Amino acid sequence: MSSEKLNEDALLQNKLDRIRHTFIVLSGKGGVGKSTVAVNLALSLSLRGMRTGILDVDIHGPSVPKLLGLTGMRVGVSGEEIIPLELYGHIKVVSMGLLISGNEQAVIWRGPLKASVIRQFVQNVAWGELDALVVDCPPGTGDEPLSIAQLVGKKASAIIVTTPQLVATIDVEKCITFCRQLELPIAGIIENMSGFVCPHCGKEVDIFSSGGGQNLAMAYNIPFLGSIPLDPDIVKSGDAEQPYIYLYSQTKTAQRFDEIVDRIVSSKEIWKSDTEVKANDISNSAPIDVKTKDDNQEKGGNGFMRFAVPTYQGKLCAHFGHCEAFAIIDTDNNGNIIKEVFENPPPHEPGLLPRWLSEKGVNCVIAGGMGSRAQQLFAQQGVKVVTGAQGEYPRDVVEQYLKGTLQIGANTCDH
Numbered sequence: 001m002s003s004e005k006l007n008e009d010a011l012l013q014n015k016l017d018r019i020r021h022t023f024i025v026l027s028g029k030g031g032v033g034k035s036t037v038a039v040n041l042a043l044s045l046s047l048r049g050m051r052t053g054i055l056d057v058d059i060h061g062p063s064v065p066k067l068l069g070l071t072g073m074r075v076g077v078s079g080e081e082i083i084p085l086e087l088y089g090h091i092k093v094v095s096m097g098l099l100i101s102g103n104e105q106a107v108i109w110r111g112p113l114k115a116s117v118i119r120q121f122v123q124n125v126a127w128g129e130l131d132a133l134v135v136d137c138p139p140g141t142g143d144e145p146l147s148i149a150q151l152v153g154k155k156a157s158a159i160i161v162t163t164p165q166l167v168a169t170i171d172v173e174k175c176i177t178f179c180r181q182l183e184l185p186i187a188g189i190i191e192n193m194s195g196f197v198c199p200h201c202g203k204e205v206d207i208f209s210s211g212g213g214q215n216l217a218m219a220y221n222i223p224f225l226g227s228i229p230l231d232p233d234i235v236k237s238g239d240a241e242q243p244y245i246y247l248y249s250q251t252k253t254a255q256r257f258d259e260i261v262d263r264i265v266s267s268k269e270i271w272k273s274d275t276e277v278k279a280n281d282i283s284n285s286a287p288i289d290v291k292t293k294d295d296n297q298e299k300g301g302n303g304f305m306r307f308a309v310p311t312y313q314g315k316l317c318a319h320f321g322h323c324e325a326f327a328i329i330d331t332d333n334n335g336n337i338i339k340e341v342f343e344n345p346p347p348h349e350p351g352l353l354p355r356w357l358s359e360k361g362v363n364c365v366i367a368g369g370m371g372s373r374a375q376q377l378f379a380q381q382g383v384k385v386v387t388g389a390q391g392e393y394p395r396d397v398v399e400q401y402l403k404g405t406l407q408i409g410a411n412t413c414d415h
């Protein structure tokens, strides 16, 4: 073997060693919401404090950039390495759509060329240390899922996305056979567009029959990760190029995503490959050091803190009263961030936000600026307020605050 090839292999191995687990998201057919699930899954994992990457290996029709509002943006290049785009400060994204323009995508990519590009997407990308890399594949079981599955090896599993109508079809069975032939464990099946959430009354109606995903999972002895209803807000957020989970974190549908993510982070089976690879890990140790939603419910423990940071487009915003969303960040008694969610505030009305945040159990608000009336109201509720905070991502702001390194300037809106 040539020394060049050896170097390449060593480089690839080095990258793979730093990725704890790869989730390969597959579907038998297009249009079942595979990319939507992949993107929201990655975001949910990152909001739970996991270092997460999204790799879009759909070379002909990448949809991840659009779903994340990154259309027209480009990844960086430094020497031989591609620098992923970082979103919300914590999630790294690479897609063919962030490398070349739409017209260039019409180029014919034959199998070996695709395999070589996909290899570069792992080997030549500055992913750094990742807990989870979520890979969005084109539909079916063609060159792209094959290349990525062969490349990432043991610390990987597949997530199969289907809809109730397609559940029992040959396409889904093909996905299962594909994984079995490649000895790629299946983390589970997700039934998307399962039932319909009425936009008027919020009630869920079964338009197509649902539950088939669960039956299929049982028949093939595969975990069933959960179902996500057909929800018009998912289409709306997709069209607005805003991730659903980020915009609608308090809805029933978001709760379904959360339940699925709970199952994923707490599955010993999924993270087993990782513990097997690490010789000094105990085989039945906790799957990964990430809290499930329920773990985070018991507020008020010793040193537990819940912070609220007003944000605009995911970053600290100067105007407390007119922010787009609040990042609600929980820390444990060692000051580690255990959870981050974004919540949309109620419509602006004097005095409402302090009560709303206090009812959510927030102990400390870190803002760029805040009017004196709001500060008084927070004081009455026993909520600490820090104004004049400088920084970008809410998670960093909270971490810096806890370390005592947060830059504090003037209160930017003390009218």
Ligand code: ADP
Pocket: 027, 029, 030, 031, 032, 033, 034, 035, 036, 037, 063, 139, 192, 193, 194, 228, 229, 230, 231, 232, 234, 235, 236, 238, 239
């Ligand atoms: P795929 O990757 O399988 O081709 P996409 O994720 O691109 O599918 O989704 C196809 C379309 O379906 C998009 O318009 C998306 O917004 C919409 N969609 C996905 N999941 C849902 C859902 N649960 N409810 C409503 N629309 C959805």
